[in-house]
Each structure stands twice: as C-alpha cells, then as structure tokens.
Amino acid sequence: MENISGLVTLAQIVVTMSPTIFFSMLLFLLPLYLLLIACRKSSKKLPPGSLGFPIIGQTFSFLSAMRKNRAEEWLQDKIRKYGPISKMSLLGAPTVFVCGQAANKFIYTCDDSLLANQQPSSIRRLCGERNILEMSGHEHKRVRGALVSILKPEVLKQYVGKMDEEVRKHFKIHWHGKKKVLAMPLMKTLTFNVMSSLIFGIEQSAKREILVELFKQLLKGVLSVPINFPFTCFNRSLQAREKIRTIVMDLIHEKRAAMEDQITSPRQDLITTLLSLRNADFSAALSDEEIVDNVILIMIAGYDTTSILLSFLINILANNPSVYASVLQEQEEIAGSKVSEDLLTWDDLQRMRYTWRVATESLRMTPPVFSFFRKVLKDFEYEGYLIPKGWQVAWAACMTHMDECVFPNPSDFDPGHFDKQASVPPYSFVAFGGGARICPGYEFARLETLITIHYLVNRFTWKLCHPNTSFSRDPLPIFKDGLEIEIEPKIPTKVN
Numbered sequence: 001m002e003n004i005s006g007l008v009t010l011a012q013i014v015v016t017m018s019p020t021i022f023f024s025m026l027l028f029l030l031p032l033y034l035l036l037i038a039c040r041k042s043s044k045k046l047p048p049g050s051l052g053f054p055i056i057g058q059t060f061s062f063l064s065a066m067r068k069n070r071a072e073e074w075l076q077d078k079i080r081k082y083g084p085i086s087k088m089s090l091l092g093a094p095t096v097f098v099c100g101q102a103a104n105k106f107i108y109t110c111d112d113s114l115l116a117n118q119q120p121s122s123i124r125r126l127c128g129e130r131n132i133l134e135m136s137g138h139e140h141k142r143v144r145g146a147l148v149s150i151l152k153p154e155v156l157k158q159y160v161g162k163m164d165e166e167v168r169k170h171f172k173i174h175w176h177g178k179k180k181v182l183a184m185p186l187m188k189t190l191t192f193n194v195m196s197s198l199i200f201g202i203e204q205s206a207k208r209e210i211l212v213e214l215f216k217q218l219l220k221g222v223l224s225v226p227i228n229f230p231f232t233c234f235n236r237s238l239q240a241r242e243k244i245r246t247i248v249m250d251l252i253h254e255k256r257a258a259m260e261d262q263i264t265s266p267r268q269d270l271i272t273t274l275l276s277l278r279n280a281d282f283s284a285a286l287s288d289e290e291i292v293d294n295v296i297l298i299m300i301a302g303y304d305t306t307s308i309l310l311s312f313l314i315n316i317l318a319n320n321p322s323v324y325a326s327v328l329q330e331q332e333e334i335a336g337s338k339v340s341e342d343l344l345t346w347d348d349l350q351r352m353r354y355t356w357r358v359a360t361e362s363l364r365m366t367p368p369v370f371s372f373f374r375k376v377l378k379d380f381e382y383e384g385y386l387i388p389k390g391w392q393v394a395w396a397a398c399m400t401h402m403d404e405c406v407f408p409n410p411s412d413f414d415p416g417h418f419d420k421q422a423s424v425p426p427y428s429f430v431a432f433g434g435g436a437r438i439c440p441g442y443e444f445a446r447l448e449t450l451i452t453i454h455y456l457v458n459r460f461t462w463k464l465c466h467p468n469t470s471f472s473r474d475p476l477p478i479f480k481d482g483l484e485i486e487i488e489p490k491i492p493t494k495v496n
C-alpha cells in the first residue's frame, strides 16, 4: 500500500523537498538527534554498523539505490559487512535494520508496547486522526474488526458481479478501439473505479470524476512536504481532503436515511455495510468520523498497490510465454463454461488457482511495499543487542522473498514457488505484511486481480512497446515508460 510504510512517504518527502527546507530541518533536528544518541549510555551494546553523518546518515545512498532498483543489493551489502542486525540512519532517525524470517516473526508478533506503527504527520492530516494506522491496542482492534468484517470473503462474495461489471466497462471504454495504451496509468484508473463503485457505491458519473480528481490531489500531498501554506501542494491536498470529507459525510447521511426507510440493503456497498455494523449494545460500531477517515485510508491503501500488481502481471505475461499459455488455458476453460454475458462468480474465482500463484510470485519478486518501519516505544533487547527507545526498526520484504533456503532459485520467476502454499514457512512471504496489521485488503486485491486478468487474457493479446522496459522505486515501483503496450482485441465487436 502506497502509504502504509513510513518509508514510502518519508522517502518522497525527502526526495521532493527543496534543499533550503531540507537544510533548515537538518539544523532543527540535529541537536535532537545528537541528544538521542548521547542518551544511550547503556551497558548493553548497540548493533554493529554506522550511523553515518547525523540525520542524513545513509538516507540519500539508500534512496538512490531504491530509484535504481538496487535497494536489495544495498541491504545485502550491509548484511555482508555487519550481519543480520545492524544500525544505520535512515530518513532522519537512528535505525536498527533486521532481516530474516525470525526477525519478521518477532516484529509482527511482538507486544505493541514495544513497537508502534510509524506514519509521517502528512498521513494523519490527510487521512484524518481516526484512521486505523494512527491507532494501537484496543482501538486498533476495534476499528480493524470493523474493516475486516466488510473486507472478509463472505462479504466480498456478494460484490464479485459488481467488480466484474466495472472491469468489463473499463476494457470497453479504455482499451477497445485502441492500438496502444499506457497500461500502468490505466490500471490505476481501473482500481480506482472498482474501489469507488464497491466502497462508495458511486458508479460512473460526474460525481465519480470529481472524486477521482480530489483523490489524485490528496495523494500528491501525501508525497509532499507537509507544510500548510497557501498555494503549497500540501495545502491543496488538505483542501481536497475537506471536499472528500464533505462528499463522504453526505453519502453517509443519504445511506443512513435510505437504510432507515428500508429502501436500500445493508450490503449495497461497503460504506452501507460499515454503517450497519453494531456493538453488542446496538450502538454504531464506528463513528461517522471514523468511517470517513478509514474510507479515505482504504482508498489510498488499496488503489496503488493493486494497480502495481496488475501492471507487473501485464509485463510478466508479455515476457513469459509459458506462464502466459498456462494462465490463458486456465482462463479460457472458465470462459468456456459460461455464456458470454454471464458475470464471473465466486466459484469461478476459486478455480483460478494458477493465475493467483502467478500473481503471488509477482508479489514475491516485486512487493509493492518494499520496506517497513516501526517506532521503538521502549528500550528492549533483541538477539543480545540493545534496541533503544526513540529509534526505529526497519525490515524489508525482499530479504526473505529472495532467500534461497525458502524459495530455491529466487531470481527466477517461477509460480511453482507457491505450488504448495503450506510449505512456505510463516513470515517468509510478507508482501501483505503479517501479524496484527496484516493487510485486511488481501481478498479484495485477489478478486480484483483475478477478474481483471480473466478479461485481459480472454479479450486481448498484447506486446510491450519497449521490450526491456525497466522500473524504479520512487518509492513504489513504477515503470519508466508507463508500460506502453500494443494491443489487439480477440473479440473485435461483441463486448459486454
């Protein structure tokens, strides 16, 4: 998810800020930073490594490696020098970097009085104070319970048809009649529209177009310096948030009234479902503010991540004829069992096992969220080293994803790595995170991906316009050419 990881946004902030702002911040943070280091007079030893130049530390070197798509090598280099636990300084904070399955397990399962989710202030201000990322302990459990209850398979089952219609509509409007398309921006349009239809219940309309533009503006602010002066990007994003808030509040009032008048089902869309959730004493499970803030967060969390997965799948299928042939065979069999107007069903999606293994393998090799950060709330010891309060702990998904003891020949794209899901050790595949904060949108992303690939391979053939197209992490993976492809429809005229 674009903005889940502290790195994702902090990195952008550092990258996009002007040198003057950066150096003013440096002057401000330097004394704090030195104080934090100086206070660490403890008998326990800190992990090996170097904190580098105060505040800046290894930030620029790491971000540059991310942009060149060499972050994994960069981290491997640290591991070679210092071992699996080392200290460094990233994004303005002293950091302990840990890697490996045991480290993942420790972080995902440790008590939340030790490590807390860490978000830059821009997220809090743009998503709102009551978004789930800001919460911990009991509050986090309560809000997460509500989100999981609307994103669980039993609920999403009912929305397969609606998703299917959105995907068909997308191909009809944006792909048919075209010779070339930029696949990556189109996958973003598609995932936005699917989420907008399912979550807000807003179908294709002027209102949806307004919402798309507002979200685009809001997202720009998440990736900018959070300074709220008139005419700054962040200021425009805050204004967009206010407008989105008004739209969502209006929707909540409309939907609540419709439910009271019994002219809508409590399952009409995910906001309606959230509104209908009750505590044991029949009070509302979430306040209206909590619904607004979490709906905005869900849009941000689900929109880019899934569109990145879909874009990488388009690239993979173009480059791997044998994988493409197997996906096509699976999808043709499913299409063959239906009349062309039939919508896909939940059962059809359960039959798309190979296609989902291909998607999972894509997430293994290119996880949209590459590294994760947590804030250390109190001193603790890990593997004999002191992890000091006020520092941050960082880990990277790729370290276990590319571990050859877990995934033999890890640099080869091989969906066979997931033939026996049960044989993948826990906390080794962490594209969706783990533990109490594991992604609740997994099933949503799975359905959206499978439905899209079904229509893509059954209705089009495509080839890359730039066969050796590369991507960078900025900080999310992005194809430099937008993934331009030449397309040909398989069914030129009759499209639902």
Ligand code: HEM
Pocket (backbone or CB within 6 Å): 001, 004, 005, 132, 133, 144, 147, 151, 297, 298, 299, 301, 302, 303, 305, 306, 309, 363, 368, 369, 372, 373, 430, 431, 432, 433, 434, 436, 437, 438, 439, 440, 441, 442, 444, 445
């Ligand atoms: C391929 C698609 C996706 C990927 C790779 C992904 C990845 C992740 C990861 C790695 C985390 C945990 C981050 C951490 O531990 O700090 C996360 C959390 C989250 N994701 Fe996703 N995500 C995806 C799609 C979605 C979708 C479609 C939704 C919503 C419909 C969603 C909603 C969320 C939310 C609300 C959280 C926060 C959970 C919490 O803090 O308890 N994600 N996601």
